[in-house]
Amino acid sequence: MKKNLLVGMLTLMSCFTFSQEYKQKFSREVCECIKSLEGTGKTKKEMSTQFGLCAFKHSTPYKKELKKDFGIDLIADIGNEKKMENFGVQVGMMMVNECPEVFSKVMEDEETVTETETSQLLINGIVSKIEKDNFVIFHIVGDNKNLTKLYWVSTIESNLDLPKEYGSLLNKKVNISYYTTEVFDIKINDYRNLNIISSLKTD
Numbered sequence: 001m002k003k004n005l006l007v008g009m010l011t012l013m014s015c016f017t018f019s020q021e022y023k024q025k026f027s028r029e030v031c032e033c034i035k036s037l038e039g040t041g042k043t044k045k046e047m048s049t050q051f052g053l054c055a056f057k058h059s060t061p062y063k064k065e066l067k068k069d070f071g072i073d074l075i076a077d078i079g080n081e082k083k084m085e086n087f088g089v090q091v092g093m094m095m096v097n098e099c100p101e102v103f104s105k106v107m108e109d110e111e112t113v114t115e116t117e118t119s120q121l122l123i124n125g126i127v128s129k130i131e132k133d134n135f136v137i138f139h140i141v142g143d144n145k146n147l148t149k150l151y152w153v154s155t156i157e158s159n160l161d162l163p164k165e166y167g168s169l170l171n172k173k174v175n176i177s178y179y180t181t182e183v184f185d186i187k188i189n190d191y192r193n194l195n196i197i198s199s200l201k202t203d
Contacts, residue, residue, distance in 0.1 A: 022065050023094050029058040030091060031099035046181045049153055049196055053183055055091045056134060081155060081163050120177045120198060123148055127169045136166060138197070140176065150178050150195045157199035175201045 033054035063074050070090050077083045129139035136152040156162055177199040182191050
């Protein structure tokens, strides 16, 4: 009986230790990812987007553990705004223990809003394709017949319940506000510009 109890306690301690180790490793990786952006002159909004991208990129090796501990499936729940926001909160809480100064910098309020942050681009067009590749990507054919890829990365202002209805937008006309930010793409090992959606509405 005592032997079984001891084995059980050791197993629980081992699981707890592993849980703590992966959380520390994950949060450190996110911290380092954000630290690499220091001095790039990014706005608060851009830093917030980068936080989400860093968290998502480094979560892949721990997707099983994250699903078990936080109930989030990083593939199936990509369109679930509430779950993704909660995931961001959980990552932030882990970062507070590892790099509080970095987390504070990402979340701090700016006294002035820069011109870059206020400059929103607009596009009206038809949704020709909806792609799911880490993030939801809308392919929009504008009134000028040019194709533009727009990324759903953070909360979007909309007259729709997007997590439930975005799939129905295929071949429909939409009005989108977005901004462009620079992100590091591990696939090409370099920075590239992404068009991040801030609002999406239908006629």
